[in-house]
Structures are given as C-alpha cells and as structure tokens.
Amino acid sequence: MSRITMTTSRKTKPTPEPMRRMSRRRTGRGPARRPTTTVAKLRAGHEAGLRAQARRAKARLLAAKPKLRGVLHLVTFPLCIAASVVLIVLARGALMKTAVSVFAATAILLFGNSALLHIGHGRWPMAVERVLRQIDYSNIFLIIAGTNTPFLMAFDPRIRWPYLAVVWAAAIAGTVCHVIWPDGKDVLFTVIYIVLGLAPVVLLPFMWTNPFIGPAGTVLIASGGACYIAGAVCFARRSPNPVPGWFGYHELFHLGTVAGYACHVVAMFLTVCAMR
Incomplete structure (x- = not known):
C-alpha cells in the first residue's frame, strides 16, 4: 500500500491597494509619474x-x-586668388616666393571669410557665426603683417628681420587679445588696427629711395594705408550711411579694404618685377 503524502497550499491574502502604493514608493518601482497636462x-x-x-x-x-553687405569682398575674392597666383609665379627666389605667399594667404583668408560671414549674416547658426566673426577680426591684424612681409624683403637684413619680428608680434598679440576678449569694443580694436597700420610710415622715406620700391611703389603703399584707415574710421564712427538699406558705413569699410588691397597689390607687382 502506497503512502500518499498530501500537501496543502497556503492561500495568501491579497495586499490592499494603499500598501501596494507604499511598497512602490519604498522600492522605487512602478510607473514613472508623467507631468500633468497643464x-x-x-x-x-x-x-x-x-x-x-x-x-x-x-x-x-x-x-x-x-543688401550689398559682403558683396564687395565676394567679388574681390576670386580676383585676389588670381593676383596671388601671378605674384607667386613672378617672385624670384625661395625667400621672396615665401613672403609673397604669406601675403596671398592672409588676403585670400580675409576676403573669403568676410564674404562668408557677411553674406550669410543672420542665417548661420550662432556657433558658426561666432567663429567666422573671430576669424574676420583676427584677419585685420594678419593682413597688415602679411602686406609688410614682401616689401621688407627689399631691405637690408638688419632692417628686415627686426621690423618683421615687431610687426608680426603685434599682429599675433592683437589676434590673441581678440580671441580672449571677443566682445571687446569696436573702437579699441580699431585703434590697435590703425596703430599697426601706421607702422610702415617709419619706413616710407627709405622706401622712396629703395631701388626696388621707389617713388611709385611708396606712393601706392601710402595710398593703400590711407584707404584702410579711412574705412576703419567709418567703421568706428558707424557713419556715414550713403544709401541706407543698400550701402552703409560697413560697406564703406569694406570698400576701404578693397581699395587698400588693390594699391598694395600693384605696388607689390612693381617691387617683385624690379627684384627679378
């Protein structure tokens, strides 16, 4: 006779609803609370x-x-590339080719970046526009140092290298200051820009008598500097606005940079040809 073992299951009482809610709060389980509709x-x-x-x-x-914001620099950009290629081809010797290439790089960066920034102004994402604007302001210092570089190749090394060191140190300092303090006053950076732009004035008498630059090159270099400064003054004063809605003070600033660049390119062409 087999032995049958019978087990009895113990029925558990159902947990009341308030106790379930309390256990969920203690254990952290349960459905996440959704914010109310309101x-x-x-x-x-x-x-x-x-x-x-x-x-x-x-x-x-x-x-x-x-409407014309950035158009001047957009038109100048391809012309700048073409002029740069011609100057580099005409330059004789590795040193002069390097100096002209430095000038070309700063000019191409200036006009290309400025066209991107100003034509797309208000359409770029804020982060992109901030970077383009920092590059745009930094280019002001770099173009001045870059323009000085090829002309200084026409001078004696005792003048050339110390002057180049001072100009590039000032340009790098201005660039670093703007990166550190991007929201600085326009007037402050305009003052630095004008002071750095006036640096070649010291050499103008020596340029006049220099066999490679001469009177024609000196007049063009001085005229280019005057164009840059006139544009910077319009930018700092935020006036005049010749044709509101189309051509304002900022366009006058850009016109000054284009005219100054054109004067310096012609002077550089004469200098490069004289040094061949």
Whole structure:
C-alpha cells in the first residue's frame, strides 16, 4: 500500500491597494509619474514662444542688413586668388616666393571669410557665426603683417628681420587679445588696427629711395594705408550711411579694404618685377 503524502497550499491574502502604493514608493518601482497636462502645455507654449521670438529677431536682422553687405569682398575674392597666383609665379627666389605667399594667404583668408560671414549674416547658426566673426577680426591684424612681409624683403637684413619680428608680434598679440576678449569694443580694436597700420610710415622715406620700391611703389603703399584707415574710421564712427538699406558705413569699410588691397597689390607687382 502506497503512502500518499498530501500537501496543502497556503492561500495568501491579497495586499490592499494603499500598501501596494507604499511598497512602490519604498522600492522605487512602478510607473514613472508623467507631468500633468497643464504643465506640458505650459512648457510647449513657452518653447513655441521662444522659437517665434527668435524668428522675429532674425527677420528684423535680415531686414536691417544692407543688401550689398559682403558683396564687395565676394567679388574681390576670386580676383585676389588670381593676383596671388601671378605674384607667386613672378617672385624670384625661395625667400621672396615665401613672403609673397604669406601675403596671398592672409588676403585670400580675409576676403573669403568676410564674404562668408557677411553674406550669410543672420542665417548661420550662432556657433558658426561666432567663429567666422573671430576669424574676420583676427584677419585685420594678419593682413597688415602679411602686406609688410614682401616689401621688407627689399631691405637690408638688419632692417628686415627686426621690423618683421615687431610687426608680426603685434599682429599675433592683437589676434590673441581678440580671441580672449571677443566682445571687446569696436573702437579699441580699431585703434590697435590703425596703430599697426601706421607702422610702415617709419619706413616710407627709405622706401622712396629703395631701388626696388621707389617713388611709385611708396606712393601706392601710402595710398593703400590711407584707404584702410579711412574705412576703419567709418567703421568706428558707424557713419556715414550713403544709401541706407543698400550701402552703409560697413560697406564703406569694406570698400576701404578693397581699395587698400588693390594699391598694395600693384605696388607689390612693381617691387617683385624690379627684384627679378
């Protein structure tokens, strides 16, 4: 006769609902609480309001920007590349070719970056526009040092290298200051720009008698510097605005840079040909 073992199961009592809620709070389990409908609607409305405000601000910015902002530098950019190629080909010797290449690089960077920044102003993402603007301001110092470099190759090494060291040190210092303090006053950077731009004035008498630069090159170099300074003064004063909505003080600043660059390119062409 087999022995049958019978087991009895013990019935557990159901846990009351309040106790379940308490256990969920203690253990951290259970469905995550969703924000109420009212809070979600308020948050969505706030975000939509911010987006609409940003769209209105961008529309105002684009409406206020003169139609020709950046066009001068955009047109100059390919001409700058062509002039740079001609100058590098004409330059004789590794030292002069390197000096002309430095000038070409600073000029191409200046006009190319400026065209990107100003034509796309108000359309670029804020982070991209901030980087382009920092490069744009830094290029002002670099183009001055880059322009000095080929002309100094026509001087005796005892004048050439100390002067180059001072000019490039000032340009690098101005660039670093702007990177560290990107929101500095326009007037401050304009003053640094003008002081650095006036540095070649010391050498003008020596340029006049220099066999490679001569009177014609000296007049062109001085005229180019005057164009740069005139444009910088318009930028600092934020006036005049000849044709509001189309051609303002900023366009006058760009016109000054284009005219100054043109004078210096012609002077450099004469110098490079004389040194061949």
